[in-house]
Amino acid sequence: MPRSGGNVKSARSPCAVGTYAEVMSGPQGVNGERGSVAAVQSVDRALSVLEILAAHGEAGVTDVAAELGVHKSTAFRLIAVLESRGFVEQLADRGKYRLGFGVVRLAGAAAAQLDIAQEGRRICEALAADVEETVNIAILDSDRAVNVSQVRGPAALSTHNWVGQGTPLHATSSGKVLLAHAADAVRKGVLSRDLQRFTPATITDPEVLRQHLDRIVEQGWGSTVEEYEVGLSAVAAPVRGADGDVIAALSVSGPLFRMEAERFPRLARRVMASADELSRRLGFFS
Incomplete structure (x- = not known):
């Protein structure tokens, strides 16, 4: 794909x-x-x-x-x-x-979000059981990523529910995946302003972030290591709609002591496979 x-x-x-x-x-x-x-x-x-x-x-x-x-x-x-x-x-x-058709656009957007959450539920449950960590689906909402679905794996430590909450595009794995595939105007807008620092590892240099985004597009997945929360790492992959556009990001997050960077490539293959399955359920075929 x-x-x-x-x-x-x-x-x-x-x-x-x-x-x-x-x-x-x-x-x-x-x-x-x-x-x-x-x-x-x-x-x-x-x-x-x-x-x-x-x-x-x-x-x-x-x-x-x-x-x-x-x-x-x-x-x-x-x-x-x-x-x-x-x-x-x-x-x-x-x-x-x-x-008018504007109402149809709004209805379509709402239906698409419901479809993502509903169709993605079983996929998230299967992936969470497989990797034993927390799985989220996030969508782009202006200049932030908003989580629309979450499933905690059996080994998940955090009980925080991220559904409905917005997170920064430059400091989360889902956010970076969404930003990497966003329209030029969105991408330029984020890169042109001051990037908020959340931890010592947060990327605040626009050029460094740009390189990360280019790498995400090239390899098909993105990651973070303690960039939003100390001790938390995550891997995410894009979810595509029927027209091929990226409409969401599927992520796995967990404690750094279990999700070290060396594990990312192997974990990314599972995340990408699940994201691809969700894309197919939403009508995208490569």
Whole structure:
């Protein structure tokens, strides 16, 4: 299976709350208390518009305004914002509105995350039983890695649950794998700013990190040794979606005294095999 090339897909929603706030909060803005309340109300109303269209299939501005209990001009501004982001589209022949493809994108992103966690569960359980350490699946969320699944092996020492928590891209094995396959803009963004030090072993030199990322793409896996937590090491490999893009990273982590660097190549083969199996279940075939 080829492991180089392709961009990792971020789970970050394309929707920006600031857009609603700027359009709907009025001259008061979002800095003061009144502006903040108006912004929250605008977001709530915008979501209600989506629910109305989902329930009725299509609706006009007058219908939406009536259900929301607002003036038509307010309903029109709400719909205009949603339309500008692709969440609502107008039916040219009747002047009514329906849900747009932007909603499908969000639904697809949510479904993909659920698929990764659900499809990966048995694979994680099998790998955790095999290597007797903790196995995680993480996805890219803007400038961090977020864990969506975790299985602890029989010898795992830590009881910490990482599911739902974000970790730095430059200091974790999953993060580095995701960053290595990320879009150029994401990669350049991380490499251009100060890299936070978590332990004495954390890589804070952008050029050194760049070399690590290039090596990950070349060899198909990444690793860390006490770069995020003292005494913890980890190995990770990329998981690909049906289109071949990297959508997640599968990792094994454990105490350094059991997971020394000399063990990494052999462990990496198991991790890559499990990541490849998950990729196939998600529709990717080399």
